[in-house]
Amino acid sequence: MEEAMSATDSARKMIDDAEEKFRNNDIRGAARLAFNAKKLDSTFASYHTAYLIHLAAKRTLNNGEVDHYAILGVENLLSADKQTIKNQYKKIALSVHPDKNKSVAANGAFNIISAAMEVLSDCSKRKAFDSRRAACLQRGGSISVEKSAAPVKEDRASALRNASFPVKCCRCDDEGACLSYRNERWVTSCKKCGHSE
Known part of the structure; x- marks a missing residue:
């Protein structure tokens, strides 16, 4: 056995x-x-x-x-x-x-x-x-x-969920802005000047 x-x-x-x-x-x-x-x-x-x-x-x-x-x-x-x-x-x-x-x-x-x-x-x-x-x-x-x-x-949407990328802010030229995918569109937001588009 x-x-x-x-x-x-x-x-x-x-x-x-x-x-x-x-x-x-x-x-x-x-x-x-x-x-x-x-x-x-x-x-x-x-x-x-x-x-x-x-x-x-x-x-x-x-x-x-x-x-x-x-x-x-x-x-x-x-x-x-x-x-x-x-x-x-x-x-x-x-x-x-x-x-x-x-x-x-x-x-x-x-x-x-x-x-x-x-x-x-x-x-x-x-x-x-x-x-x-x-x-x-x-x-x-x-x-x-x-x-x-x-x-x-x-x-x-599934590939980019929660993804974000560093980019340059178009308003203040700060390198700390963030490009992220939210609600089926790309959003750029800057912590320094508060600009969001």
Whole structure:
């Protein structure tokens, strides 16, 4: 009679299957299996993180550019100062560094977060990216998500819910104004002069 598999053995089997799915370009399936494996054995959490980074890299703005904030899991763009971004990068880098993470996805995931960090840690590159990102989303942008073989568009409202971007105020020229999507339209508001349009 066969012995029941231990939780660690079950998790290892799921990870082996996840690695095979990743090799076959089924990243979503790999992430799902790794998520279940990490519930059984937390030592496999880094595999899940690596797959999630690859999934985030598949999400692009409608101009085809990768959303570097999504790669690093930075959600509140207005409060995302250099230190916040650096801390998030370090946390993820420790998890997906190929010396620590034995997943076939680790090397690629590390390269993806390194590229995102390169853009977001350099003031001029970040400012240029923020401008392109805001312009893309302002033009009716959506976020393209690759599922299986065909890219699919999320609807505009769900993709931009709670999104806000730093912009220059058209009244006082302050850099601290905010562009956000509210009630099915773009709204610019400035904390300094109180202007809103």
